[in-house]
Amino acid sequence: MSDGRHTSRDTVDNSPDSRSTASSDSDDVLLSVRGLKTHYEEQSLLGGDPVRAVDGVSFDVREGETLGLVGESGCGKTTLGRTLVRLEEATDGEVVIDETDITTLTGDELKRWRRDAQIVFQDPESSLNDRLTVGEIVREPLDVHDWKTPDERRQRVRDLLERVGLREEHYYRYPHQFSGGQRQRVGIARALAVEPEFIVLDEPVSALDVSVQAQILNLLMDLQDDLGLTYLFIAHDLSVVRHICDRVAVMYLGKIMEFGPTERLFSEPQNPYTRSLLSAVPTPDPTAERDRTVLRGTPPSPRDPPDGCVFSTRCPSKIRPEGFEELSEDDWEAIEVFREVLRERSRTDPSLSERARDLLGLETRLPDIDEAADELFANRSFSSDVQRPIRRSIEAANNGDEGRAREIVTEALGSVCDREAPSLLATDQTNGARSSRCHRHREEYAEPGAVDRRGPEP
Ligand SMILES: Nc1ncnc2c1ncn2[C@@H]1O[C@H](COP(=O)(O)OP(=O)(O)OP(=O)(O)O)[C@@H](O)[C@H]1O
Numbered sequence: 390m391s392d393g394r395h396t397s398r399d400t401v402d403n404s405p406d407s408r409s410t411a412s413s414d415s416d417d418v419l420l421s422v423r424g425l426k427t428h429y430e431e432q433s434l435l436g437g438d439p440v441r442a443v444d445g446v447s448f449d450v451r452e453g454e455t456l457g458l459v460g461e462s463g464c465g466k467t468t469l470g471r472t473l474v475r476l477e478e479a480t481d482g483e484v485v486i487d488e489t490d491i492t493t494l495t496g497d498e499l500k501r502w503r504r505d506a507q508i509v510f511q512d513p514e515s516s517l518n519d520r521l522t523v524g525e526i527v528r529e530p531l532d533v534h535d536w537k538t539p540d541e542r543r544q545r546v547r548d549l550l551e552r553v554g555l556r557e558e559h560y561y562r563y564p565h566q567f568s569g570g571q572r573q574r575v576g577i578a579r580a581l582a583v584e585p586e587f588i589v590l591d592e593p594v595s596a597l598d599v600s601v602q603a604q605i606l607n608l609l610m611d612l613q614d615d616l617g618l619t620y621l622f623i624a625h626d627l628s629v630v631r632h633i634c635d636r637v638a639v640m641y642l643g644k645i646m647e648f649g650p651t652e653r654l655f656s657e658p659q660n661p662y663t664r665s666l667l668s669a670v671p672t673p674d675p676t677a678e679r680d681r682t683v684l685r686g687t688p689p690s691p692r693d694p695p696d697g698c699v700f701s702t703r704c705p706s707k708i709r710p711e712g713f714e715e716l717s718e719d720d721w722e723a724i725e726v727f728r729e730v731l732r733e734r735s736r737t738d739p740s741l742s743e744r745a746r747d748l749l750g751l752e753t754r755l756p757d758i759d760e761a762a763d764e765l766f767a768n769r770s771f772s773s774d775v776q777r778p779i780r781r782s783i784e785a786a787n788n789g790d791e792g793r794a795r796e797i798v799t800e801a802l803g804s805v806c807d808r809e810a811p812s813l814l815a816t817d818q819t820n821g822a823r824s825s826r827c828h829r830h831r832e833e834y835a836e837p838g839a840v841d842r843r844g845p846e847p
Pocket residue numbers: 429440441442460461462463464465466467468469691
């Protein structure tokens with residue numbers, strides 16, 4: 390289906406707006422996502438920054454594959470899946486299939502895409518209309534798309550019920566009469582009704598008992614083999630992803646951090662974020678030795694993503710600026726936590742919080758910066774290079790200038806990771822292309838101890 394436009398190159402996504410391919414120059418591409426953004430505008434009267442749920446992602450989905458999409462809660466997985474099936478409107482970018490950008494479709498063409506692309510939701514409890522019978526639920530898309538004759542539709546529903554492991558007599562039952570697993574089978578039959586080629590599976594088994602999960606996953610894999618379906622499989626459970634996905638995209642704060650064939654990505658993760666995610670997965674063998682990286686805190690708000698690398702505020706492999714190599718891990722960690730506290734304090738747009746305070750006559754509740762500094766820096770002796778900016782930053786924060794407080798520490802103690810957004814780089818072109826977004830892939834930062842010699846400011 391490819392028109393051969395996609396060529397491999399070293400930088401696969403060299404700007405947040407890049408439309409270049411993230412993954413594949415193969416000729417079996419079904420869907421090409423290019424620089425896709427989906428932002429949610431603030432609805433409140435006070436305005437504010439949009440939520441950058443999906444913030445410039447580029448990748449290909451190959452025909453007949455299962456592409457896994459993983460990442461912590463809130464990183465934008467569901468929004469990305471919903472944008473692909475046009476349940477959300479893209480803010481920018483393209484999703485190209487057969488030379489058509491589906492983000493701009495309207496009318497009959499949009500209706501056709503909504504037939505070709507379906508979604509199975511996480512929670513079979515709430516995603517089925519309890520007032521309709523199972524037969525009506527599965528038949529609804531056939532009616533909407535005016536599929537063949539009413540008799541043929543009824544027969545199709547019976548066939549589908551059987552295909553997903555239900556029985557003909559279930560036609561007249563209601564969803565509440567079914568178990569979670571059976572309800573998810575109904576959701577799958579409904580998604581299959583109009584013969585789609587692409588299905589977004591949004592955590593399709595995470596609400597189910599473990600014993601039922603395997604049955605539903607087996608069903609999905611059988612259906613894929615029989616019907617030649619292409620899946621985008623969104624999941625929290627990395628062991629399930631490893632089991633059923635051909636390739637995996639790892640997402641963080643609206644961006645793809647790593648992309649590659651499943652087994653290689655799991656066995657040799659290249660991105661620090663992927664390594665952290667994988668190290669949190671329990672191993673069957675508790676005596677097995679491996680590095681555990683515990684991720685500090687939670688991801689920053691997608692309304693206010695970090696300026697440089699989106700993962701820089703939590704990254705265990707963050708590059709230090711020159712001159713600070715000798716600081717112990719523990720001291721460096723305390724400085725990073727201090728920066729996190731400053732970030733938290735300024736998370737709300739200061740002008741917004743001022744306005745809100747004025748309007749509502751409220752005090753905003755922010756962690757006390759002196760207290761935080763006492764807690765973090767007690768019993769540490771820092772050189773003046775560290776002490777001075779921290780002191781100036783505390784002063785700025787106490788004067789209510791949160792933005793300046795953050796700038797002072799970033800200028801003095803920040804590195805390329807805080808300044809520049811890394812590109813999604815092609816890290817391996819053999820045997821299924823891989824890519825990863827990290828400054829550590831640049832030659833000058835590849836060694837674990839490499840520091841940022843702070844070239845000219847951008
Ligand atoms: N309709 C909406 N309006 C505003 N913000 C939204 C909306 N839907 C999602 N968001 C926000 O967008 C960000 C991404 O959410 P999304 O549900 O896509 O993430 P996710 O990775 O699927 O999370 P989870 O694994 O918890 O489902 C979150 O900050 C979320 O709060």
